[in-house]
Amino acid sequence: MIQRMSLPFLLLVACDGGGTKDTDTGGGGEAARTFDYFVFTNEVYTGDSTCIGSDMGTVDPAKQVSVTFNGEVHDFQTENEVSEATVQFWLADDISGAADAEHTADADGKFSTTVPTCTPIAYGTFTPPEWEETVDTYEVHQVYGYVETGSIDGEWVNSVSQSTSKIIPSVIGIEWDNTTGIIAGTAFDCTETEIGNAQIFIHDGNGTPPATGEIFFFDDNNLPTSHDKLTATNPENGLWVAVNVPVGTWQVEMWGWSGTEHVLLGSTVLNILSGSVNISNIYTGHDDGIAYPDSCLMGAM
Amino acid sequence: MLGALWLALSAASAHADAPDNWKFSLDGYYRVRGHAFWDLYEGQADAGTYMTHRVRLQPQLNFEDRAKFFMQVDALDGAVFGDNMSQASTALFAGSPSETGIDGVEGDVISVPRAWMEFKVPVGLFRVGRQSSQWGMGLLANNGDGFDDSFGENKFGSTYDRIIFATRPITVATTVANMVNPATKVRDIPLITAFGVDRLVEDPLIQYYGYTCDSGETDDDARCAAGDDHSYTSDRDPQYRPDTWWVDTQDDVYEMVYVLIYRGEDLKFGKSLVGDLTAGVYIVNRVQAETDSDVVILDAYVKEEIANTYFEAEVLTIQGGTRAITLASGNAEDPLGKEAAIWGYVLRGGYQDQRWSLLMEHGYASGDETPTDENFTGRPLHPDHNVGLLFYEEIMSRITAETWGDGAKGLWSNGGVYNSRYIFPNVRFRPLPNWELSGAWMMAWPDKPDGARILCAEGDEVECPVYSATSDYLAWEADFAIKHRWADHVNVTVEGGYAHVTDRIPLKNNGLQYETDENGATYGNYFTLQTRVAYEF
Numbered sequence: 001m002i003q004r005m006s007l008p009f010l011l012l013v014a015c016d017g018g019g020t021k022d023t024d025t026g027g028g029g030e031a032a033r034t035f036d037y038f039v040f041t042n043e044v045y046t047g048d049s050t051c052i053g054s055d056m057g058t059v060d061p062a063k064q065v066s067v068t069f070n071g072e073v074h075d076f077q078t079e080n081e082v083s084e085a086t087v088q089f090w091l092a093d094d095i096s097g098a099a100d101a102e103h104t105a106d107a108d109g110k111f112s113t114t115v116p117t118c119t120p121i122a123y124g125t126f127t128p129p130e131w132e133e134t135v136d137t138y139e140v141h142q143v144y145g146y147v148e149t150g151s152i153d154g155e156w157v158n159s160v161s162q163s164t165s166k167i168i169p170s171v172i173g174i175e176w177d178n179t180t181g182i183i184a185g186t187a188f189d190c191t192e193t194e195i196g197n198a199q200i201f202i203h204d205g206n207g208t209p210p211a212t213g214e215i216f217f218f219d220d221n222n223l224p225t226s227h228d229k230l231t232a233t234n235p236e237n238g239l240w241v242a243v244n245v246p247v248g249t250w251q252v253e254m255w256g257w258s259g260t261e262h263v264l265l266g267s268t269v270l271n272i273l274s275g276s277v278n279i280s281n282i283y284t285g286h287d288d289g290i291a292y293p294d295s296c297l298m299g300a301m
Numbered sequence: 302m303l304g305a306l307w308l309a310l311s312a313a314s315a316h317a318d319a320p321d322n323w324k325f326s327l328d329g330y331y332r333v334r335g336h337a338f339w340d341l342y343e344g345q346a347d348a349g350t351y352m353t354h355r356v357r358l359q360p361q362l363n364f365e366d367r368a369k370f371f372m373q374v375d376a377l378d379g380a381v382f383g384d385n386m387s388q389a390s391t392a393l394f395a396g397s398p399s400e401t402g403i404d405g406v407e408g409d410v411i412s413v414p415r416a417w418m419e420f421k422v423p424v425g426l427f428r429v430g431r432q433s434s435q436w437g438m439g440l441l442a443n444n445g446d447g448f449d450d451s452f453g454e455n456k457f458g459s460t461y462d463r464i465i466f467a468t469r470p471i472t473v474a475t476t477v478a479n480m481v482n483p484a485t486k487v488r489d490i491p492l493i494t495a496f497g498v499d500r501l502v503e504d505p506l507i508q509y510y511g512y513t514c515d516s517g518e519t520d521d522d523a524r525c526a527a528g529d530d531h532s533y534t535s536d537r538d539p540q541y542r543p544d545t546w547w548v549d550t551q552d553d554v555y556e557m558v559y560v561l562i563y564r565g566e567d568l569k570f571g572k573s574l575v576g577d578l579t580a581g582v583y584i585v586n587r588v589q590a591e592t593d594s595d596v597v598i599l600d601a602y603v604k605e606e607i608a609n610t611y612f613e614a615e616v617l618t619i620q621g622g623t624r625a626i627t628l629a630s631g632n633a634e635d636p637l638g639k640e641a642a643i644w645g646y647v648l649r650g651g652y653q654d655q656r657w658s659l660l661m662e663h664g665y666a667s668g669d670e671t672p673t674d675e676n677f678t679g680r681p682l683h684p685d686h687n688v689g690l691l692f693y694e695e696i697m698s699r700i701t702a703e704t705w706g707d708g709a710k711g712l713w714s715n716g717g718v719y720n721s722r723y724i725f726p727n728v729r730f731r732p733l734p735n736w737e738l739s740g741a742w743m744m745a746w747p748d749k750p751d752g753a754r755i756l757c758a759e760g761d762e763v764e765c766p767v768y769s770a771t772s773d774y775l776a777w778e779a780d781f782a783i784k785h786r787w788a789d790h791v792n793v794t795v796e797g798g799y800a801h802v803t804d805r806i807p808l809k810n811n812g813l814q815y816e817t818d819e820n821g822a823t824y825g826n827y828f829t830l831q832t833r834v835a836y837e838f
Contacts, residue, residue: 162706163706163707163708164706164708166703166704166705166706167705167706167708167709169704169753170704170705170706170709170753170754171628171672171673171753172752172753172766173670173671173751173752173753173765173766174752174753174765174766174767175752175753175756175767175769175807175810176810177809177810178810214766214767216766
């Protein structure tokens, strides 16, 4: 199952007010980068969080089989096919090592490989740097549901164009240091519906945030807010983006305000590589960013 | 345009004496320009050099000064020296150069960017066709003709499909009065008015919707039919245009042009002072029905040359509403609604005589710290208003292109003065006929840092997520030029520039070389040497 962010046209950006991280007018001054810097909302989160702490189901080993994957590489924004892109798969869901499989898409962006179902894996899409066409795009913790036919057909893998990677920071109003990475994702509740009013906190696993990296949310038009009208939280769309996240492994957490306290809704772990865009969703009730489709769970038909 | 109209109208009284025949004349030039840059681009170890061509032919057919036909033919425009498309299988044996531009794209060998006619009627002059447009100092409308800048080169040029009528209302009135009563000798006043209309677009290939539809999700917008899938706008393929594509008037973009200009020559000021005075206003109302665009451009210009003093100024503003700009506003009910409030100006003045020009120039182009809100306040000055050789022309041009990317080319500066104010004192010395030496210094400060193209520093009047810059100013630059005219027709120029760019500009991540000081601030020092050899017809 792949949950895809839906970004209409990234140039079409709107700003709908809301709180700001720094309410000083006239600029200047940077707040200490602590938990409170990232999580401060008093807007109660929307969505179902009843699954937190509950049994999320057990994966049925019988559903973990290898299937043919007839995929297509598409541009994340325009949804056009990306010709002759290189696609790599890491079947252990760890992009730090060598890929387990590598394929080159044809002129229509199509390729075939073999993937395990009901098993978290990672993929990356690339084009030669001299083409100046795309940036290295990764999507980890992908789980493809069990299929009886033995093949998954027409599934898309994402590629982010250089144009898109530039224009998101550009409309936000921040310089992207391309020795760092960008993370973009959606926050989901227990029913895998977009969750509203969540905030994102990134840390090293011990509560220490990275030295750089700013979180931005998307407004009601599903578009990133600009820097001088930062929304404190994502609205109903669940969309967020982190720019300038340093290279390394980071815990990415989704927090919400219950009305009395901030509660951890879900989290994921990401390995950020230099100059990369990482598409990653966070699911309520999961601490690893991995959400198994129902077809993978014990008792599923 | 208006300068030419003026000349044409000035000649109105002479046409009766013109011979009853055709005259052909040819203006234009062939130009070679060489560029060398040091330490500018990432990965550049040695001086990067390239040379380009341009042939510009501007023939004119003139019938008794009453009816004229003009044309501009460009050839090899911007073509880089050499075979850059590997037409020869072995580069070392290349013999036939290609027409590749500096952007790496093969250009047209010949193009005809302009063709228009001009004819006089008893009370004025019409100009009809695809024509150049020039107003004042060229901050808004700049024809890009000739070699009119102290430094740099014209690369663009304003061209419009236009029908315009110009007249001298007071001349007409005084002529009538003097005809009725020859003894009155009513004095003429050199005042020109003009009224025109430009058709900018007949049918845009960007289809405007003003709302989004998504076929893949439940869409509760009643305007969306089943299967509709588009953003606020979407691209169309011209091959799928219906035969009647020109019928729809809602998507037409046109503008009405109104001009009023006074141009007094050899005017007497007091007992002994004689000089010229020009002042006028250029008003444009640009509209597009389907995007509710109704934008007014107001551009005022004044120039005086009295005795050895010189002063010239142009101030422009663009005001009005539109839904045509795909940078949506902050209004959830009207995300495309934008209110333009753009300002720009240049003031230039000083002393000049036959040997010396001592001038101070100050200019401004308003910026937009939030390009994605409901206020559209940033627009660079025309890129053919050249200020120096490096900072605006190369570095800001590169930064805006890199940060906006190909998806927003309309927001690139292309070398124009961008989101800043500058001072540009310059000196020109003409020691001998046909020789001119120039020196200039430029310093620029930010207007509204947007955090992506101009980085924020503490104390800025804008709110930014990161205040990474420390400098108050953007850059300074020193330029020099030596110009010589040889054999009346050959224009030879050597120009050089050195620029220091501060940490206000994101050099590091946009393909430009940079250094880091002891405090971690990035900066860049760049040098260029450029030459031009042109044969002017």
